[in-house]
Amino acid sequence: MPRIVITGLGLVIANGIGVKNAWDALMNGKDGTAELKSFDTSQYKVHRACEVKDFKLDTVFKNETTANTIHKYTYTAAKEALKDSGLSDITGYDRERFGIAVGTLAGELPPFEYLLRKAPEDKANGFDMGVALTYPPSSITTLLSEDFGFEGPNMISLNACSSGNHAIAWAFDLLYEGKVDVMLVGGGELIPQTEFTHFHNLKALAPEKCQPFDKNRKGLVIGEGAGIMVMETLDFASKRNANIYAELKGYGMSCDGHHMTAPHPEGAGAIKAMSNALSAAKITYEDVDYINAHGTGTPLNDIMETLAIKSVFKERAKEIPVSSIKSMIGHTMGAASAIESVVSCLAIKNGAIPPTIHYETPDPECDLDYVPNEGREINVNYVLNNSFAFGGNNVTNIFSRL
Amino acid sequence: MNKRAVVTGIGVVSPLGIGHQDFWKNLVSGNSGIAPMECLDLSKYECKNGAEVKGLNPEEFLGRKGLRYLNKGTKFLGSSVKMALDDANLEIDEELSNQTGILIGSSLGNFSQTTDYFHDIVRENPSELSPMQSYDVALNSSINYASVVFKIKNFARTISSGFTSSTDAIGNALKLIQNGKADVIIAGGVEQISLDLYMIFYMRKMLAGANGTGSEISMPFDKRRNGFIMSEGSYVFVMEDYDHALSRGARIYGEVSGYGSIFAGNRSSDIGKRVEKALNAMKKCTNDAGISPDDIDLINANGNSGKLSDLIEAKAIKELFGEESENVPVHTVKSALGESYGASGAMQTASALLSINDGLIPPTINYEENDPECNLNIVGERLEKEVNTVLINSFDLSGNNSCLIVKKHE
Numbered sequence: 001m002p003r004i005v006i007t008g009l010g011l012v013i014a015n016g017i018g019v020k021n022a023w024d025a026l027m028n029g030k031d032g033t034a035e036l037k038s039f040d041t042s043q044y045k046v047h048r049a050c051e052v053k054d055f056k057l058d059t060v061f062k063n064e065t066t067a068n069t070i071h072k073y074t075y076t077a078a079k080e081a082l083k084d085s086g087l088s089d090i091t092g093y094d095r096e097r098f099g100i101a102v103g104t105l106a107g108e109l110p111p112f113e114y115l116l117r118k119a120p121e122d123k124a125n126g127f128d129m130g131v132a133l134t135y136p137p138s139s140i141t142t143l144l145s146e147d148f149g150f151e152g153p154n155m156i157s158l159n160a161c162s163s164g165n166h167a168i169a170w171a172f173d174l175l176y177e178g179k180v181d182v183m184l185v186g187g188g189e190l191i192p193q194t195e196f197t198h199f200h201n202l203k204a205l206a207p208e209k210c211q212p213f214d215k216n217r218k219g220l221v222i223g224e225g226a227g228i229m230v231m232e233t234l235d236f237a238s239k240r241n242a243n244i245y246a247e248l249k250g251y252g253m254s255c256d257g258h259h260m261t262a263p264h265p266e267g268a269g270a271i272k273a274m275s276n277a278l279s280a281a282k283i284t285y286e287d288v289d290y291i292n293a294h295g296t297g298t299p300l301n302d303i304m305e306t307l308a309i310k311s312v313f314k315e316r317a318k319e320i321p322v323s324s325i326k327s328m329i330g331h332t333m334g335a336a337s338a339i340e341s342v343v344s345c346l347a348i349k350n351g352a353i354p355p356t357i358h359y360e361t362p363d364p365e366c367d368l369d370y371v372p373n374e375g376r377e378i379n380v381n382y383v384l385n386n387s388f389a390f391g392g393n394n395v396t397n398i399f400s401r402l
Numbered sequence: 403m404n405k406r407a408v409v410t411g412i413g414v415v416s417p418l419g420i421g422h423q424d425f426w427k428n429l430v431s432g433n434s435g436i437a438p439m440e441c442l443d444l445s446k447y448e449c450k451n452g453a454e455v456k457g458l459n460p461e462e463f464l465g466r467k468g469l470r471y472l473n474k475g476t477k478f479l480g481s482s483v484k485m486a487l488d489d490a491n492l493e494i495d496e497e498l499s500n501q502t503g504i505l506i507g508s509s510l511g512n513f514s515q516t517t518d519y520f521h522d523i524v525r526e527n528p529s530e531l532s533p534m535q536s537y538d539v540a541l542n543s544s545i546n547y548a549s550v551v552f553k554i555k556n557f558a559r560t561i562s563s564g565f566t567s568s569t570d571a572i573g574n575a576l577k578l579i580q581n582g583k584a585d586v587i588i589a590g591g592v593e594q595i596s597l598d599l600y601m602i603f604y605m606r607k608m609l610a611g612a613n614g615t616g617s618e619i620s621m622p623f624d625k626r627r628n629g630f631i632m633s634e635g636s637y638v639f640v641m642e643d644y645d646h647a648l649s650r651g652a653r654i655y656g657e658v659s660g661y662g663s664i665f666a667g668n669r670s671s672d673i674g675k676r677v678e679k680a681l682n683a684m685k686k687c688t689n690d691a692g693i694s695p696d697d698i699d700l701i702n703a704n705g706n707s708g709k710l711s712d713l714i715e716a717k718a719i720k721e722l723f724g725e726e727s728e729n730v731p732v733h734t735v736k737s738a739l740g741e742s743y744g745a746s747g748a749m750q751t752a753s754a755l756l757s758i759n760d761g762l763i764p765p766t767i768n769y770e771e772n773d774p775e776c777n778l779n780i781v782g783e784r785l786e787k788e789v790n791t792v793l794i795n796s797f798d799l800s801g802n803n804s805c806l807i808v809k810k811h812e
Contacts, residue, residue: 044529096664096682106516106541113520123521126447126601135602136509137541138564142800145665151679153663154802155570156562158511158542166559173577194520197528198536253557253583255549257499260537269555272500391546393558 004175005402007242008085008230009342010077010186013329014050014223018080023346025328026354027375032329033209033221038110039117039193046205049191050223050330068114070107071143073226073335074188078144085230086242087182090149099152099180100141101171102228103163103187105334108137110190144184152180161294161331162387163187164227164338165395169251171231172397181236186228187338195333196222202261204298210331212295212324212356213302213370215363220296223330227339234402245345246399249283249382252276256392263300264392267308270294273394274312277384281398285313287382288320288398290353292340293370294386295324296331305386306366321378323371327357337387337395344383344399352377406659407579408811410652411490411640412752413482413590417453417633417739421485426756429764430784434738436620436631442597449609451618452595453633453740464551471537473515476544478636479506479592483548486588490640490652494553494586501585503556504549505575506592506638507567509744511541511560514596544592556584562744566663566804567591568637569747569796573661573806575641585646590638591745599743600632608799610707620741622705622734622766623712623780625773630706633740637748639755644811655755660691660807667801673714680718680803684793687805695722697791698730698807700763702750704795705734706741711797716776719795733781737767747796747804754792754808761788 009019014032016022025032036049057072058079082088090098112135116123137156145154153174157167164187171183199205199222206219237244254276256269263270278284294305310317325343332339347353352375359372383399414421417435418428428435438444439452455478460469463481472480483504487494494502516539522531538547542560549558561571568591575589603609610629611618621627647654664686666679688695701719705712720727735753736742742749757763763785770782794806 043527096686099665108513109516109520112517116517116520117524120521120524123517124597126597126604136513136564137562138509138567138798138802139800141563142665142802145801146667151665151667153570154563154665158508158560158562159558160540160542160546170559170561170574173574173581177577177581192520193523193528194516194536194539197519197523197531198533198539200529201531201533201536253503253559255503255555255558257549257553257555260543260546260550272555390540391543391549391558393542393546393549395557 002176002178003234004172004231004248005234005237006229006231006245006248006345007237008081009245009345010080010228011342012052012073012077013225013339014052015328017055026325027352029355029357029373030328031357038191044200046200046207048208048221050221052225068111070104070188070190071140074102074140074144075147077226077228078184081228081230082148087230095149095151097152097181098150099174100144100150100154100184101157101167102141103157103167103334103338104137104140104189105160105163106192106195107140107188107190107334108135109192109194113193150184159393160389160391161333162337162389162393162395163334164336165387165397168341168397169395172248172251175231175233182232185231186226187335188226189224189333189335191222191224206297209358210297210327211358212297212327213363213366214359215361217297217299217302219298221330223332225332225339226335227342229342244402246348247402249398249400250277250280251395251397252280254394258392261390263304263388267304269392269394270305270308270388271311273396277396277398283382285316288384289380290347290383291320291322292344292383292385293322293324294388295326297326303365306368309368318368321353321371322368323354323356325354340385341397344385347380347383348399348401351379404580405582406644406657407576407641408644408647408657409639409655409755410642410647411486411492412655413486413489413638414752415455415458415478415482416635417455420458422752429735429738429753430762432765432767432784434767436740441595442600447604449604449611449618451631453631454595455635471534473512473538475512475592475594476538476547479544480548480551482636482638483552483588486638486640492640499553499555501556502554503584504545504554504588505559505571506545506590507561507571507744508592509562509564509567512539512543513541514598515539517598563802564798564800565743565746566796566798566802567744569804569806570663572658572747572751573804576658576661579641579643585643587641588638589641591748592636593634593743593745595632595634619768620707620737621768622707622737623716623773623776623778624769625771627707627709627712630708631740633742635742635745637745637752654811656758656808657811658806659809660687662686662690663802663804665801666803676714677717680714680797681721683803683805684722687807691807698793700757700789700792701730701732702754702792702794703732703734704797706736713775715795715797716778719778728779730779731763731781732778733763733766735764750794751808754794757789757792758810762786
């Protein structure tokens with residue numbers, strides 16, 4: 001049976017650019033939340049977000065429209081991950097066995113928002129969408145394929161907030177079936193005003209900060225960034241003596257089939273995704289050392305996720321540390337689960353887990369160990385990483401020490 | 403031993419009719435779904451033809467409740483899923499719902515309604531917009547809607563890979579069934595015509611009739627071809643584990659048995675390389691199906707009337723089949739249905755399955771003038787012929803080349 005391993009990581013998130021900076025920031029509980037700058041929020045009740053700061057691209061876009069694409073983040077994270085894995089140059093390899101899968105919720109939107117803000121009348125009159133670099137969404141992976149010379153399967157996963165984990169699951173299957181040797185996978189997102197408005201008007205946005213599992217949590221903080229990993233078969237990695245962070249043991253999917261925006265109240269879908277992931281990984285609830293939570297900081301999600309964890313982990317639920325990095329980098333939507341997958345691999349490699357910050361008041365309904373405010377050094381052999389999306393679209397994956 | 407994936411239900415919302423029966427009757431009769439577009443005001447533009455869905459009454463399939471909040475693409479997809487489930491005589495009960503997934507390809511989903519919503523954000527006070535205005539605006543919201551309405555609980559996944567989206571979705575569904583991840587997968591594609599989409603093709607002069615060439619006709623592989631015609635619709639299949647289908651005595655349309663995908667970087671001007679990658683995608687697919695090109699008795703071509711893309715496809719087919727390429731019949735449904743981008747692979751799959759069932763090959767209409775560079779055995783007139791194994795080609799403008807093998811089940 002082929003084993004699938006992670007050999008390179010790349011991160012661009014609100015509290016740090018590059019894996020090293022980002023990991024230090026996460027372990028130190030650095031909050032990436034600040035005043036939202038990329039568009040005017042004066043008409044909204046919420047003005048804060050987790051935007052990527054001080055970002056410099058080492059390649060130049062021709063115009064301002066194309067500079068507004070998520071390509072700048074996915075490209076940067078992908079480049080870091082490939083360099084990390086020793087695959088910056090793939091000359092001599094069979095390029096048709098190198099594939100790409102990236103998840104996004106609405107990564108293609110910001111350039112159009114930029115154009116329409118300048119000339120709203122163009123919407124009705126017709127405008128040249130071709131000037132936007134990331135159109136249609138699949139252009140995001142097309143660009144990466146062209147940048148890095150990958151010629152294998154290529155797709156964008158459009159699955160809202162579980163997009164990244166869907167892309168990783170899809171890549172896992174391709175590697176497992178022996179169809180490819182290497183997959184560049186992950187997720188990327190910018191903050192579209194469209195999604196900001198959507199969450200704002202659903203009253204899902206917290207005014208100041210994201211406080212997952214806290215009694216006074218007021219919602220999510222929207223975020224942006226990218227998380228990319230290099231996945232390959234253990235055989236392929238061993239042959240080229242690659243550095244290995246972790247093994248992806250398996251994934252579990254489910255769908256609530258319940259509501260367009262609200263999660264199932266008892267977490268039926270979440271329970272199923274976690275249980276399916278445990279069986280796919282051929283481990284039990286007794287083996288997991290750390291849960292990287294979906295933990296959005298919305299009242300409904302955090303109760304639902306807590307209930308689901310208790311149902312799956314039974315008597316162990318309260319002893320397993322559960323943390324949400326969304327408290328520091330916001331909800332990066334389509335990129336979130338990919339970024340969290342990168343962080344899961346780092347937890348295994350570094351023997352440490354990041355905290356849930358802004359944790360102030362315990363909630364009787366959320367009574368697990370949420371790693372409040374301080375990161376911890378612990379030995380991590382198995383991590384379970386949850387992602388739950390609108391539409392009840394759930395994917396959980398499990399990473400382990402090799 | 404891998405499990406096998408068969409198709410037991412077909413749901414169609416197309417410019418040639420609602421339901422696979424009307425779709426097929428019109429397709430084999432050589433009727434065209436292409437006409438001047440009514441859903442867009444194109445008075446300022448020279449290219450006016452398109453293949454629009456007409457006559458869909460979504461209430462018939464989805465009931466009246468909540469219908470007013472749904473966008474066009476969501477109505478297309480929801481209606482076609484209902485048709486496919488009815489056609490398969492499949493009731494998704496509590497037990498089956500946990501074994502049923504949905505996997506849809508769409509290059510854009512509800513993108514147009516998303517930019518409409520943004521248009522409102524720019525013109526009005528955004529914080530006063532009703533949340534119901536954004537109820538159905540995510541690119542994958544039509545798939546979420548279908549999963550909620552039809553109680554699909556195994557998984558929901560949307561793939562976007564440009565023109566090959568639904569081909570990749572069906573290919574992915576094949577793998578998930580082969581590996582025992584689901585007994586039933588609702589797989590296919592959905593796409594809708596919008597001004598946003600029209601503009602990108604128009605500005606790039608890719609539509610038939612652009613460049614002042616006048617005739618707005620889809621003429622795949624014809625020497626006169628001058629671009630493609632936009633199309634919309636939804637084509638979905640109940641794909642089922644073969645044993646599961648057998649145990650419930652389901653009617654089987656055919657088996658999806660192979661899939662392959664290669665990225666070519668089609669923006670490159672290196673035609674030789676693009677031919678090679680299209681060829682490799684076909685080879686990967688036949689290898690995956692465990693067959694040789696000799697086993698293929700029909701090619702359901704990508705051929706969308708694009709000047710260069712048809713040429714590349716013809717060259718790749720000739721390389722794959724060698725001398726035999728003069729004999730193996732090639733047809734494309736896009737002559738009558740246009741280019742349905744992310745839904746095209748599923749549109750072609752519907753035709754391929756019905757060809758296998760009825761021993762009929764629909765004509766490539768408008769095929770009149772042979773292009774010596776695309777010298778294939780194009781089926782210009784409807785042909786009665788036993789069809790066992792079909793190769794479906796699906797090529798994206800910017801890079802993906804994906805193929806499927808659909809065959810008679812044994």
